[in-house]
Amino acid sequence: GAGVSQTPSNKVTEKGKYVELRCDPISGHTALYWYRQSLGQGPEFLIYFQGTGAADDSGLPNDRFFAVRPEGSVSTLKIQRTERGDSAVYLCASSLGQGGVETQYFGPGTRLLVL
């Protein structure tokens, strides 16, 4: 079966521009997560969705970052007024969402470069 997919795989933008990153979770997974990974570091949690609602957005660094999941499947991470410090790999993961300790399955990531 298909795994988690993310588009685009690479995104280059200029400082101050707006970007959208898309995540398609594994079919049937109701929990979806966004992480950010800087070079040489482990992934850092951004936000967690259960269904359509954001259950935990405590990792979003500031109000330039926003994520939606309007139909409980595909999610979009939106970054306004991008800054050079936003350059990183943005990873999406999904899990069954049935509760308990669940394995999170990751997508390949979107590599964002802000010039």
Added chain:
Amino acid sequence: EDQVTQSPEALRLQEGESSSLNCSYTVSGLRGLFWYRQDPGKGPEFLFTLYSAGEEKEKERLKATLTKKESFLHITAPKPEDSATYLCAVQAPGGTSYGKLTFGQGTILTVHP
């Protein structure tokens, strides 16, 4: 705040030379400890979940163990294809942080033929 520290940062082995990677953690009530493998340019790939101290899991040349303060990933007779970054992560106890994983910085493993 949950903290995860991995050591060493990098490890170079000869093919067949067994070794261990360490993951030390501080968390208020561990729900699960995860090991992932990450190849360059790819997302993390799930290896193991450990739930309680004393638990062990094995997969091919890898064995993961867990104590109350740390986890080890033992690699027996590694091959060049085992070269990757190995990530350790812990899951928060619940509440609004349910589902969130806190990762260590990873150990870069290189196995030379």
